Amino acid sequence: MTAQIIDGKKIAAETRELLAKEVALFHNETGITPHLAAILVGEDPASAVYVRNKERACAKAGMKSTLHKLPSETTEAELLEMIEQFNDDSSVHGILVQLPLPGHIEEQRVLDAVTPLKDVDCFHPENVGLLAQGRPRFQPCTPRGVQVLLEKSGIDVSGKHAVVLGRSEIVGKPMAMLLVQKGPVANATVTICHSRTANLKEVTRQADILVAAIGKPNFVTAEMVKPGAVVMDVGINSVDGKLVGDVDFDQVAPIASSITPVPGGVGPMTIAMLLDNTLTAARIAAKG
Known part of the structure:
Protein backbone atom coordinates (compact mmCIF):
# COMPACT_ATOMS: atom_id res chain seq x y z
CA MET A 1 0.00 0.00 0.00
CA THR A 2 1.27 3.46 -0.89
CA ALA A 3 -0.27 6.25 1.14
CA GLN A 4 -1.73 9.32 -0.55
CA ILE A 5 0.45 12.24 0.57
CA ILE A 6 -1.86 15.11 1.51
CA ASP A 7 -0.20 18.25 0.18
CA GLY A 8 -1.08 20.90 2.75
CA LYS A 9 1.14 23.50 1.11
CA LYS A 10 -0.76 23.21 -2.19
CA ILE A 11 -4.22 23.14 -0.59
CA ALA A 12 -3.33 26.11 1.66
CA ALA A 13 -2.16 28.12 -1.38
CA GLU A 14 -5.43 27.38 -3.18
CA THR A 15 -7.40 28.33 -0.05
CA ARG A 16 -5.53 31.64 0.31
CA GLU A 17 -6.07 32.42 -3.38
CA LEU A 18 -9.84 32.04 -2.97
CA LEU A 19 -9.66 34.06 0.24
CA ALA A 20 -7.85 36.91 -1.53
CA LYS A 21 -10.79 37.15 -3.95
CA GLU A 22 -13.25 37.27 -1.04
CA VAL A 23 -11.17 39.98 0.66
CA ALA A 24 -11.14 42.07 -2.53
CA LEU A 25 -14.90 41.70 -2.92
CA PHE A 26 -15.47 42.62 0.74
CA HIS A 27 -13.23 45.68 0.39
CA ASN A 28 -15.06 46.80 -2.76
CA GLU A 29 -18.42 46.48 -1.00
CA THR A 30 -17.49 48.08 2.32
CA GLY A 31 -14.23 50.00 1.86
CA ILE A 32 -12.84 47.99 4.79
CA THR A 33 -9.48 46.19 4.74
CA PRO A 34 -9.41 43.31 7.25
CA HIS A 35 -6.70 44.04 9.82
CA LEU A 36 -4.87 41.52 12.00
CA ALA A 37 -2.85 42.86 14.94
CA ALA A 38 -0.24 40.42 16.25
CA ILE A 39 1.62 40.74 19.54
CA LEU A 40 4.97 39.00 20.03
CA VAL A 41 6.48 39.07 23.52
CA GLY A 42 10.13 38.07 23.78
CA GLU A 43 12.64 36.66 21.32
CA ASP A 44 11.46 33.08 20.71
CA PRO A 45 12.93 32.29 17.24
CA ALA A 46 10.16 29.86 16.20
CA SER A 47 7.47 32.37 17.18
CA ALA A 48 9.24 35.14 15.25
CA VAL A 49 9.33 33.01 12.08
CA TYR A 50 5.69 32.04 12.49
CA VAL A 51 4.54 35.65 12.93
CA ARG A 52 6.58 36.71 9.89
CA ASN A 53 4.85 34.02 7.82
CA LYS A 54 1.47 35.32 8.99
CA GLU A 55 2.44 38.86 7.95
CA ARG A 56 3.42 37.69 4.45
CA ALA A 57 0.23 35.66 4.09
CA CYS A 58 -1.88 38.66 5.10
CA ALA A 59 -0.16 40.85 2.52
CA LYS A 60 -0.72 38.30 -0.26
CA ALA A 61 -4.41 38.04 0.67
CA GLY A 62 -4.88 41.82 0.55
CA MET A 63 -5.19 42.15 4.32
CA LYS A 64 -3.44 44.55 6.66
CA SER A 65 -1.27 43.14 9.42
CA THR A 66 0.65 44.94 12.13
CA LEU A 67 3.21 43.29 14.36
CA HIS A 68 3.82 44.67 17.83
CA LYS A 69 7.06 43.35 19.36
CA LEU A 70 7.44 43.63 23.12
CA PRO A 71 10.55 42.81 25.16
CA SER A 72 10.54 39.61 27.23
CA GLU A 73 10.49 41.64 30.46
CA THR A 74 7.12 43.20 29.52
CA THR A 75 4.76 42.92 32.48
CA GLU A 76 1.39 41.23 32.34
CA ALA A 77 -0.28 44.57 33.07
CA GLU A 78 1.48 46.21 30.11
CA LEU A 79 0.43 43.40 27.79
CA LEU A 80 -3.17 43.57 28.99
CA GLU A 81 -3.16 47.34 28.40
CA MET A 82 -2.06 46.83 24.78
CA ILE A 83 -4.79 44.23 24.24
CA GLU A 84 -7.37 46.62 25.63
CA GLN A 85 -6.22 49.30 23.18
CA PHE A 86 -6.74 46.85 20.28
CA ASN A 87 -10.11 45.80 21.67
CA ASP A 88 -11.20 49.45 21.49
CA ASP A 89 -9.62 50.16 18.08
CA SER A 90 -12.32 49.78 15.41
CA SER A 91 -9.68 49.54 12.66
CA VAL A 92 -8.37 46.27 14.18
CA HIS A 93 -10.52 43.23 13.41
CA GLY A 94 -8.42 40.34 14.70
CA ILE A 95 -6.04 40.16 17.66
CA LEU A 96 -3.41 37.44 17.88
CA VAL A 97 -1.20 36.97 20.93
CA GLN A 98 1.65 34.70 19.86
CA LEU A 99 2.28 31.78 22.22
CA PRO A 100 4.23 30.82 24.21
CA LEU A 101 4.41 33.82 26.53
CA PRO A 102 7.22 34.39 29.04
CA GLY A 103 6.77 32.44 32.26
CA HIS A 104 5.90 35.45 34.44
CA ILE A 105 2.76 36.17 32.36
CA GLU A 106 -0.41 34.18 33.03
CA GLU A 107 -1.38 32.91 29.59
CA GLN A 108 -5.05 32.25 30.30
CA ARG A 109 -5.67 35.71 31.73
CA VAL A 110 -4.14 37.27 28.63
CA LEU A 111 -6.12 35.15 26.16
CA ASP A 112 -9.34 35.83 28.07
CA ALA A 113 -8.67 39.58 27.77
CA VAL A 114 -9.07 39.53 23.97
CA THR A 115 -12.63 40.50 23.10
CA PRO A 116 -14.54 37.47 21.71
CA LEU A 117 -15.38 39.44 18.55
CA LYS A 118 -11.65 39.75 17.68
CA ASP A 119 -10.52 36.38 19.03
CA VAL A 120 -9.39 34.95 15.67
CA ASP A 121 -7.55 32.06 17.36
CA CYS A 122 -10.85 30.91 18.94
CA PHE A 123 -9.33 30.68 22.43
CA HIS A 124 -11.85 32.80 24.37
CA PRO A 125 -14.26 30.71 26.51
CA GLU A 126 -17.26 32.36 24.83
CA ASN A 127 -16.06 31.23 21.40
CA VAL A 128 -15.12 27.78 22.68
CA GLY A 129 -18.65 27.48 24.12
CA LEU A 130 -20.21 28.45 20.79
CA LEU A 131 -18.00 25.88 19.07
CA ALA A 132 -19.10 23.17 21.51
CA GLN A 133 -22.73 23.97 20.72
CA GLY A 134 -22.13 23.63 16.99
CA ARG A 135 -22.66 27.32 16.18
CA PRO A 136 -19.11 28.68 15.99
CA ARG A 137 -18.32 32.36 15.53
CA PHE A 138 -14.75 31.44 14.57
CA GLN A 139 -13.18 28.09 13.69
CA PRO A 140 -10.09 27.01 15.68
CA GLY A 267 1.11 23.69 9.24
CA PRO A 268 0.36 25.85 6.16
CA MET A 269 -3.38 25.38 6.74
CA THR A 270 -3.22 26.98 10.19
CA ILE A 271 -2.26 30.35 8.71
CA ALA A 272 -4.86 30.05 5.95
CA MET A 273 -7.59 29.48 8.55
CA LEU A 274 -6.31 32.42 10.63
CA LEU A 275 -6.79 34.69 7.62
CA ASP A 276 -10.26 33.26 7.07
CA ASN A 277 -11.16 34.07 10.69
CA THR A 278 -9.80 37.60 10.29
CA LEU A 279 -12.09 38.17 7.31
CA THR A 280 -14.99 36.78 9.36
CA ALA A 281 -14.13 39.23 12.17
CA ALA A 282 -14.09 42.12 9.70
CA ARG A 283 -17.51 41.06 8.39
CA ILE A 284 -18.85 40.97 11.95
CA ALA A 285 -17.49 44.47 12.58
CA ALA A 286 -18.99 45.76 9.32
CA LYS A 287 -22.44 44.60 10.43
CA GLY A 288 -22.02 46.57 13.63
Missing part, protein backbone atom coordinates in the same frame (compact mmCIF):
# COMPACT_ATOMS: atom_id res chain seq x y z
CA CYS A 141 -7.30 27.45 13.15
CA THR A 142 -5.33 24.19 13.23
CA PRO A 143 -8.30 21.82 13.78
CA ARG A 144 -10.25 23.57 11.02
CA GLY A 145 -7.18 23.25 8.80
CA VAL A 146 -7.20 19.48 9.39
CA GLN A 147 -10.89 19.40 8.46
CA VAL A 148 -10.28 21.26 5.20
CA LEU A 149 -7.43 18.91 4.29
CA LEU A 150 -9.73 15.93 4.83
CA GLU A 151 -12.44 17.56 2.73
CA LYS A 152 -10.14 18.56 -0.15
CA SER A 153 -8.60 15.06 -0.16
CA GLY A 154 -12.01 13.45 -0.59
CA ILE A 155 -11.85 11.60 2.72
CA ASP A 156 -15.26 10.68 4.14
CA VAL A 157 -15.45 11.34 7.88
CA SER A 158 -19.10 10.54 8.60
CA GLY A 159 -19.54 7.40 10.69
CA LYS A 160 -15.79 6.81 10.95
CA HIS A 161 -13.90 6.28 14.20
CA ALA A 162 -11.59 9.25 14.70
CA VAL A 163 -8.94 9.06 17.42
CA VAL A 164 -7.37 12.34 18.53
CA LEU A 165 -4.02 11.88 20.24
CA GLY A 166 -3.63 14.90 22.53
CA ARG A 167 -5.99 17.00 24.66
CA SER A 168 -4.61 20.54 24.36
CA GLU A 169 -6.91 23.56 24.27
CA ILE A 170 -5.36 24.59 20.94
CA VAL A 171 -5.68 21.33 18.97
CA GLY A 172 -6.83 18.19 20.78
CA LYS A 173 -10.08 19.29 22.40
CA PRO A 174 -11.35 21.57 19.59
CA MET A 175 -10.37 18.92 17.00
CA ALA A 176 -12.60 16.40 18.75
CA MET A 177 -15.42 18.96 18.95
CA LEU A 178 -15.27 19.68 15.22
CA LEU A 179 -15.25 16.02 14.19
CA VAL A 180 -18.15 15.03 16.44
CA GLN A 181 -20.50 17.80 15.28
CA LYS A 182 -23.41 17.33 12.91
CA GLY A 183 -22.36 18.64 9.52
CA PRO A 184 -19.90 18.24 6.66
CA VAL A 185 -16.50 16.65 7.35
CA ALA A 186 -17.86 15.60 10.74
CA ASN A 187 -20.35 13.10 12.23
CA ALA A 188 -17.45 10.94 13.39
CA THR A 189 -17.31 8.76 16.47
CA VAL A 190 -14.48 10.41 18.42
CA THR A 191 -12.05 9.12 21.04
CA ILE A 192 -9.53 11.41 22.75
CA CYS A 193 -6.28 9.83 23.97
CA HIS A 194 -3.62 11.39 26.18
CA SER A 195 -0.72 10.61 28.51
CA ARG A 196 -2.97 8.77 30.99
CA THR A 197 -4.76 6.60 28.41
CA ALA A 198 -4.45 2.90 29.21
CA ASN A 199 -3.55 0.51 26.35
CA LEU A 200 -2.82 3.46 24.08
CA LYS A 201 -1.63 1.40 21.12
CA GLU A 202 -4.77 -0.70 21.16
CA VAL A 203 -6.93 2.43 21.11
CA THR A 204 -5.04 4.20 18.31
CA ARG A 205 -5.13 1.02 16.20
CA GLN A 206 -8.92 1.28 16.15
CA ALA A 207 -8.80 4.62 14.36
CA ASP A 208 -10.06 5.04 10.82
CA ILE A 209 -8.74 8.60 11.14
CA LEU A 210 -5.86 9.29 13.53
CA VAL A 211 -5.00 12.90 14.43
CA ALA A 212 -1.63 13.12 16.17
CA ALA A 213 -1.20 16.26 18.29
CA ILE A 214 0.80 15.11 21.29
CA GLY A 215 3.97 17.17 20.84
CA LYS A 216 6.44 14.27 20.88
CA PRO A 217 8.65 13.69 17.83
CA ASN A 218 8.07 10.42 15.94
CA PHE A 219 5.81 9.18 18.75
CA VAL A 220 3.31 7.37 16.52
CA THR A 221 4.86 4.21 15.10
CA ALA A 222 3.56 1.61 12.66
CA GLU A 223 2.30 -0.68 15.42
CA MET A 224 -0.02 2.10 16.62
CA VAL A 225 -1.77 2.52 13.25
CA LYS A 226 -4.44 0.37 11.64
CA PRO A 227 -3.56 -0.53 8.04
CA GLY A 228 -5.47 1.76 5.71
CA ALA A 229 -6.02 4.49 8.30
CA VAL A 230 -5.89 8.19 7.48
CA VAL A 231 -3.12 9.83 9.53
CA MET A 232 -3.13 13.59 10.15
CA ASP A 233 0.11 14.75 11.79
CA VAL A 234 -0.25 18.07 13.61
CA GLY A 235 3.10 17.91 15.40
CA ILE A 236 6.00 20.23 14.62
CA ASN A 237 9.18 19.25 16.44
CA SER A 238 12.84 20.06 15.84
CA VAL A 239 15.21 17.09 15.98
CA ASP A 240 18.88 17.70 15.12
CA GLY A 241 17.90 20.83 13.22
CA LYS A 242 15.26 19.03 11.16
CA LEU A 243 11.49 19.50 11.43
CA VAL A 244 9.63 16.26 12.17
CA GLY A 245 6.08 15.49 13.19
CA ASP A 246 4.52 13.44 15.96
CA VAL A 247 4.28 10.53 13.50
CA ASP A 248 7.23 8.43 12.37
CA PHE A 249 6.51 9.14 8.70
CA ASP A 250 8.84 6.49 7.22
CA GLN A 251 7.27 3.78 9.37
CA VAL A 252 3.64 4.81 9.04
CA ALA A 253 3.38 5.97 5.40
CA PRO A 254 3.64 2.44 3.96
CA ILE A 255 0.58 1.23 5.90
CA ALA A 256 -1.65 4.35 5.92
CA SER A 257 -4.11 5.15 3.13
CA SER A 258 -3.43 8.89 3.43
CA ILE A 259 -0.95 10.88 5.50
CA THR A 260 0.18 14.48 5.99
CA PRO A 261 3.92 15.20 5.83
CA VAL A 262 5.86 17.49 8.18
CA PRO A 263 6.66 20.09 7.05
CA GLY A 264 4.14 20.88 4.32
CA GLY A 265 1.07 19.21 5.77
CA VAL A 266 -1.17 20.72 8.44
Whole structure:
Protein backbone atom coordinates (compact mmCIF):
# COMPACT_ATOMS: atom_id res chain seq x y z
CA MET A 1 0.00 0.00 0.00
CA THR A 2 1.27 3.46 -0.89
CA ALA A 3 -0.27 6.25 1.14
CA GLN A 4 -1.73 9.32 -0.55
CA ILE A 5 0.45 12.24 0.57
CA ILE A 6 -1.86 15.11 1.51
CA ASP A 7 -0.20 18.25 0.18
CA GLY A 8 -1.08 20.90 2.75
CA LYS A 9 1.14 23.50 1.11
CA LYS A 10 -0.76 23.21 -2.19
CA ILE A 11 -4.22 23.14 -0.59
CA ALA A 12 -3.33 26.11 1.66
CA ALA A 13 -2.16 28.12 -1.38
CA GLU A 14 -5.43 27.38 -3.18
CA THR A 15 -7.40 28.33 -0.05
CA ARG A 16 -5.53 31.64 0.31
CA GLU A 17 -6.07 32.42 -3.38
CA LEU A 18 -9.84 32.04 -2.97
CA LEU A 19 -9.66 34.06 0.24
CA ALA A 20 -7.85 36.91 -1.53
CA LYS A 21 -10.79 37.15 -3.95
CA GLU A 22 -13.25 37.27 -1.04
CA VAL A 23 -11.17 39.98 0.66
CA ALA A 24 -11.14 42.07 -2.53
CA LEU A 25 -14.90 41.70 -2.92
CA PHE A 26 -15.47 42.62 0.74
CA HIS A 27 -13.23 45.68 0.39
CA ASN A 28 -15.06 46.80 -2.76
CA GLU A 29 -18.42 46.48 -1.00
CA THR A 30 -17.49 48.08 2.32
CA GLY A 31 -14.23 50.00 1.86
CA ILE A 32 -12.84 47.99 4.79
CA THR A 33 -9.48 46.19 4.74
CA PRO A 34 -9.41 43.31 7.25
CA HIS A 35 -6.70 44.04 9.82
CA LEU A 36 -4.87 41.52 12.00
CA ALA A 37 -2.85 42.86 14.94
CA ALA A 38 -0.24 40.42 16.25
CA ILE A 39 1.62 40.74 19.54
CA LEU A 40 4.97 39.00 20.03
CA VAL A 41 6.48 39.07 23.52
CA GLY A 42 10.13 38.07 23.78
CA GLU A 43 12.64 36.66 21.32
CA ASP A 44 11.46 33.08 20.71
CA PRO A 45 12.93 32.29 17.24
CA ALA A 46 10.16 29.86 16.20
CA SER A 47 7.47 32.37 17.18
CA ALA A 48 9.24 35.14 15.25
CA VAL A 49 9.33 33.01 12.08
CA TYR A 50 5.69 32.04 12.49
CA VAL A 51 4.54 35.65 12.93
CA ARG A 52 6.58 36.71 9.89
CA ASN A 53 4.85 34.02 7.82
CA LYS A 54 1.47 35.32 8.99
CA GLU A 55 2.44 38.86 7.95
CA ARG A 56 3.42 37.69 4.45
CA ALA A 57 0.23 35.66 4.09
CA CYS A 58 -1.88 38.66 5.10
CA ALA A 59 -0.16 40.85 2.52
CA LYS A 60 -0.72 38.30 -0.26
CA ALA A 61 -4.41 38.04 0.67
CA GLY A 62 -4.88 41.82 0.55
CA MET A 63 -5.19 42.15 4.32
CA LYS A 64 -3.44 44.55 6.66
CA SER A 65 -1.27 43.14 9.42
CA THR A 66 0.65 44.94 12.13
CA LEU A 67 3.21 43.29 14.36
CA HIS A 68 3.82 44.67 17.83
CA LYS A 69 7.06 43.35 19.36
CA LEU A 70 7.44 43.63 23.12
CA PRO A 71 10.55 42.81 25.16
CA SER A 72 10.54 39.61 27.23
CA GLU A 73 10.49 41.64 30.46
CA THR A 74 7.12 43.20 29.52
CA THR A 75 4.76 42.92 32.48
CA GLU A 76 1.39 41.23 32.34
CA ALA A 77 -0.28 44.57 33.07
CA GLU A 78 1.48 46.21 30.11
CA LEU A 79 0.43 43.40 27.79
CA LEU A 80 -3.17 43.57 28.99
CA GLU A 81 -3.16 47.34 28.40
CA MET A 82 -2.06 46.83 24.78
CA ILE A 83 -4.79 44.23 24.24
CA GLU A 84 -7.37 46.62 25.63
CA GLN A 85 -6.22 49.30 23.18
CA PHE A 86 -6.74 46.85 20.28
CA ASN A 87 -10.11 45.80 21.67
CA ASP A 88 -11.20 49.45 21.49
CA ASP A 89 -9.62 50.16 18.08
CA SER A 90 -12.32 49.78 15.41
CA SER A 91 -9.68 49.54 12.66
CA VAL A 92 -8.37 46.27 14.18
CA HIS A 93 -10.52 43.23 13.41
CA GLY A 94 -8.42 40.34 14.70
CA ILE A 95 -6.04 40.16 17.66
CA LEU A 96 -3.41 37.44 17.88
CA VAL A 97 -1.20 36.97 20.93
CA GLN A 98 1.65 34.70 19.86
CA LEU A 99 2.28 31.78 22.22
CA PRO A 100 4.23 30.82 24.21
CA LEU A 101 4.41 33.82 26.53
CA PRO A 102 7.22 34.39 29.04
CA GLY A 103 6.77 32.44 32.26
CA HIS A 104 5.90 35.45 34.44
CA ILE A 105 2.76 36.17 32.36
CA GLU A 106 -0.41 34.18 33.03
CA GLU A 107 -1.38 32.91 29.59
CA GLN A 108 -5.05 32.25 30.30
CA ARG A 109 -5.67 35.71 31.73
CA VAL A 110 -4.14 37.27 28.63
CA LEU A 111 -6.12 35.15 26.16
CA ASP A 112 -9.34 35.83 28.07
CA ALA A 113 -8.67 39.58 27.77
CA VAL A 114 -9.07 39.53 23.97
CA THR A 115 -12.63 40.50 23.10
CA PRO A 116 -14.54 37.47 21.71
CA LEU A 117 -15.38 39.44 18.55
CA LYS A 118 -11.65 39.75 17.68
CA ASP A 119 -10.52 36.38 19.03
CA VAL A 120 -9.39 34.95 15.67
CA ASP A 121 -7.55 32.06 17.36
CA CYS A 122 -10.85 30.91 18.94
CA PHE A 123 -9.33 30.68 22.43
CA HIS A 124 -11.85 32.80 24.37
CA PRO A 125 -14.26 30.71 26.51
CA GLU A 126 -17.26 32.36 24.83
CA ASN A 127 -16.06 31.23 21.40
CA VAL A 128 -15.12 27.78 22.68
CA GLY A 129 -18.65 27.48 24.12
CA LEU A 130 -20.21 28.45 20.79
CA LEU A 131 -18.00 25.88 19.07
CA ALA A 132 -19.10 23.17 21.51
CA GLN A 133 -22.73 23.97 20.72
CA GLY A 134 -22.13 23.63 16.99
CA ARG A 135 -22.66 27.32 16.18
CA PRO A 136 -19.11 28.68 15.99
CA ARG A 137 -18.32 32.36 15.53
CA PHE A 138 -14.75 31.44 14.57
CA GLN A 139 -13.18 28.09 13.69
CA PRO A 140 -10.09 27.01 15.68
CA CYS A 141 -7.30 27.45 13.15
CA THR A 142 -5.33 24.19 13.23
CA PRO A 143 -8.30 21.82 13.78
CA ARG A 144 -10.25 23.57 11.02
CA GLY A 145 -7.18 23.25 8.80
CA VAL A 146 -7.20 19.48 9.39
CA GLN A 147 -10.89 19.40 8.46
CA VAL A 148 -10.28 21.26 5.20
CA LEU A 149 -7.43 18.91 4.29
CA LEU A 150 -9.73 15.93 4.83
CA GLU A 151 -12.44 17.56 2.73
CA LYS A 152 -10.14 18.56 -0.15
CA SER A 153 -8.60 15.06 -0.16
CA GLY A 154 -12.01 13.45 -0.59
CA ILE A 155 -11.85 11.60 2.72
CA ASP A 156 -15.26 10.68 4.14
CA VAL A 157 -15.45 11.34 7.88
CA SER A 158 -19.10 10.54 8.60
CA GLY A 159 -19.54 7.40 10.69
CA LYS A 160 -15.79 6.81 10.95
CA HIS A 161 -13.90 6.28 14.20
CA ALA A 162 -11.59 9.25 14.70
CA VAL A 163 -8.94 9.06 17.42
CA VAL A 164 -7.37 12.34 18.53
CA LEU A 165 -4.02 11.88 20.24
CA GLY A 166 -3.63 14.90 22.53
CA ARG A 167 -5.99 17.00 24.66
CA SER A 168 -4.61 20.54 24.36
CA GLU A 169 -6.91 23.56 24.27
CA ILE A 170 -5.36 24.59 20.94
CA VAL A 171 -5.68 21.33 18.97
CA GLY A 172 -6.83 18.19 20.78
CA LYS A 173 -10.08 19.29 22.40
CA PRO A 174 -11.35 21.57 19.59
CA MET A 175 -10.37 18.92 17.00
CA ALA A 176 -12.60 16.40 18.75
CA MET A 177 -15.42 18.96 18.95
CA LEU A 178 -15.27 19.68 15.22
CA LEU A 179 -15.25 16.02 14.19
CA VAL A 180 -18.15 15.03 16.44
CA GLN A 181 -20.50 17.80 15.28
CA LYS A 182 -23.41 17.33 12.91
CA GLY A 183 -22.36 18.64 9.52
CA PRO A 184 -19.90 18.24 6.66
CA VAL A 185 -16.50 16.65 7.35
CA ALA A 186 -17.86 15.60 10.74
CA ASN A 187 -20.35 13.10 12.23
CA ALA A 188 -17.45 10.94 13.39
CA THR A 189 -17.31 8.76 16.47
CA VAL A 190 -14.48 10.41 18.42
CA THR A 191 -12.05 9.12 21.04
CA ILE A 192 -9.53 11.41 22.75
CA CYS A 193 -6.28 9.83 23.97
CA HIS A 194 -3.62 11.39 26.18
CA SER A 195 -0.72 10.61 28.51
CA ARG A 196 -2.97 8.77 30.99
CA THR A 197 -4.76 6.60 28.41
CA ALA A 198 -4.45 2.90 29.21
CA ASN A 199 -3.55 0.51 26.35
CA LEU A 200 -2.82 3.46 24.08
CA LYS A 201 -1.63 1.40 21.12
CA GLU A 202 -4.77 -0.70 21.16
CA VAL A 203 -6.93 2.43 21.11
CA THR A 204 -5.04 4.20 18.31
CA ARG A 205 -5.13 1.02 16.20
CA GLN A 206 -8.92 1.28 16.15
CA ALA A 207 -8.80 4.62 14.36
CA ASP A 208 -10.06 5.04 10.82
CA ILE A 209 -8.74 8.60 11.14
CA LEU A 210 -5.86 9.29 13.53
CA VAL A 211 -5.00 12.90 14.43
CA ALA A 212 -1.63 13.12 16.17
CA ALA A 213 -1.20 16.26 18.29
CA ILE A 214 0.80 15.11 21.29
CA GLY A 215 3.97 17.17 20.84
CA LYS A 216 6.44 14.27 20.88
CA PRO A 217 8.65 13.69 17.83
CA ASN A 218 8.07 10.42 15.94
CA PHE A 219 5.81 9.18 18.75
CA VAL A 220 3.31 7.37 16.52
CA THR A 221 4.86 4.21 15.10
CA ALA A 222 3.56 1.61 12.66
CA GLU A 223 2.30 -0.68 15.42
CA MET A 224 -0.02 2.10 16.62
CA VAL A 225 -1.77 2.52 13.25
CA LYS A 226 -4.44 0.37 11.64
CA PRO A 227 -3.56 -0.53 8.04
CA GLY A 228 -5.47 1.76 5.71
CA ALA A 229 -6.02 4.49 8.30
CA VAL A 230 -5.89 8.19 7.48
CA VAL A 231 -3.12 9.83 9.53
CA MET A 232 -3.13 13.59 10.15
CA ASP A 233 0.11 14.75 11.79
CA VAL A 234 -0.25 18.07 13.61
CA GLY A 235 3.10 17.91 15.40
CA ILE A 236 6.00 20.23 14.62
CA ASN A 237 9.18 19.25 16.44
CA SER A 238 12.84 20.06 15.84
CA VAL A 239 15.21 17.09 15.98
CA ASP A 240 18.88 17.70 15.12
CA GLY A 241 17.90 20.83 13.22
CA LYS A 242 15.26 19.03 11.16
CA LEU A 243 11.49 19.50 11.43
CA VAL A 244 9.63 16.26 12.17
CA GLY A 245 6.08 15.49 13.19
CA ASP A 246 4.52 13.44 15.96
CA VAL A 247 4.28 10.53 13.50
CA ASP A 248 7.23 8.43 12.37
CA PHE A 249 6.51 9.14 8.70
CA ASP A 250 8.84 6.49 7.22
CA GLN A 251 7.27 3.78 9.37
CA VAL A 252 3.64 4.81 9.04
CA ALA A 253 3.38 5.97 5.40
CA PRO A 254 3.64 2.44 3.96
CA ILE A 255 0.58 1.23 5.90
CA ALA A 256 -1.65 4.35 5.92
CA SER A 257 -4.11 5.15 3.13
CA SER A 258 -3.43 8.89 3.43
CA ILE A 259 -0.95 10.88 5.50
CA THR A 260 0.18 14.48 5.99
CA PRO A 261 3.92 15.20 5.83
CA VAL A 262 5.86 17.49 8.18
CA PRO A 263 6.66 20.09 7.05
CA GLY A 264 4.14 20.88 4.32
CA GLY A 265 1.07 19.21 5.77
CA VAL A 266 -1.17 20.72 8.44
CA GLY A 267 1.11 23.69 9.24
CA PRO A 268 0.36 25.85 6.16
CA MET A 269 -3.38 25.38 6.74
CA THR A 270 -3.22 26.98 10.19
CA ILE A 271 -2.26 30.35 8.71
CA ALA A 272 -4.86 30.05 5.95
CA MET A 273 -7.59 29.48 8.55
CA LEU A 274 -6.31 32.42 10.63
CA LEU A 275 -6.79 34.69 7.62
CA ASP A 276 -10.26 33.26 7.07
CA ASN A 277 -11.16 34.07 10.69
CA THR A 278 -9.80 37.60 10.29
CA LEU A 279 -12.09 38.17 7.31
CA THR A 280 -14.99 36.78 9.36
CA ALA A 281 -14.13 39.23 12.17
CA ALA A 282 -14.09 42.12 9.70
CA ARG A 283 -17.51 41.06 8.39
CA ILE A 284 -18.85 40.97 11.95
CA ALA A 285 -17.49 44.47 12.58
CA ALA A 286 -18.99 45.76 9.32
CA LYS A 287 -22.44 44.60 10.43
CA GLY A 288 -22.02 46.57 13.63
